[in-house]
Amino acid sequence: MSDWDTTTVIGRNTRGGQSGGGGGARQGPTAYERAKAVGAITENDRKVAAGTNKAHSGVDHAHLAKLDRENEVAPPAKVAPSVGKAIAQSRQEKGLTQKDLGTKINEKPQVIAEYESGKAIPNPAILAKLERALGVKLRGKDIGAPLGGPKKS
Template sequence: MSNTDWDSTTIIGKKARPGGSGAGRQGPTAYERAKQVGAITENDRKVAAGTNKGHQGTDHMRIAKLDRENEVAPPPKVAPSVGKAIGQARQALKLTQKDLGTKINEKPNVIADYESGKAIPNPQILSKMERALGVKLRGKDIGMPLGGPKKA
């Protein structure tokens, strides 16, 4: 019987590549080839290639500083009375910050930020908290129970 393609063994991997065991370099890099043909000079290679430092020049920093200086005022934070009202209403309902967060589909750290007065007030979040806690958190009478619809 003759030796056919079906009987031969095909080896896949480094050893099957032409040029020996594959342990050495395959050939010059694209950069080295371009340098050999004179397409680029030694000075053309980017010094900061592969890093994220090339575009952080002084212009960007100067512009960022100007932006910070021209800012009119930082956004207002939640009033301490609102944070206190949230905490008291939450504790009265025996809810943890995590429970309240789950109830209104917000993360527990959002609740913590509102209670500590670090959060920038968001009317949607305040509205959800008002409904969940049954307490007014906006306008006047902060901390008072939410009234139902007015009767005529």
């Protein structure tokens, strides 16, 4: 038989595996199959969160966050109601909406609403921007008093 008489097949399942058999036969059970055989995992354990953006499917993050909050000594302080009233009053006196004020200080209108309602956790940088935009004191003593200019010596 010459080289011209042999047939060469190119494509799938043409090479033999390590066992010498043809057709790409598997060598044995996979790790998943072995774990399933000994009862280490059940059918439902495989790829539960496949294709989702959930890192840990079996962990309840809301529950963990609640546990973390229970361990805190005190919840973070909120803006004092007097600060919220001072912001709302001076904003209305200047004829600004929450959206206008937010745009003026580069914050979302939602942030202004949270400060006015007293739900926000105070941020000194935001309070300073609000003080400059509204011209009233929002920190320290005399909340709501007009903001003085630079001190004269």
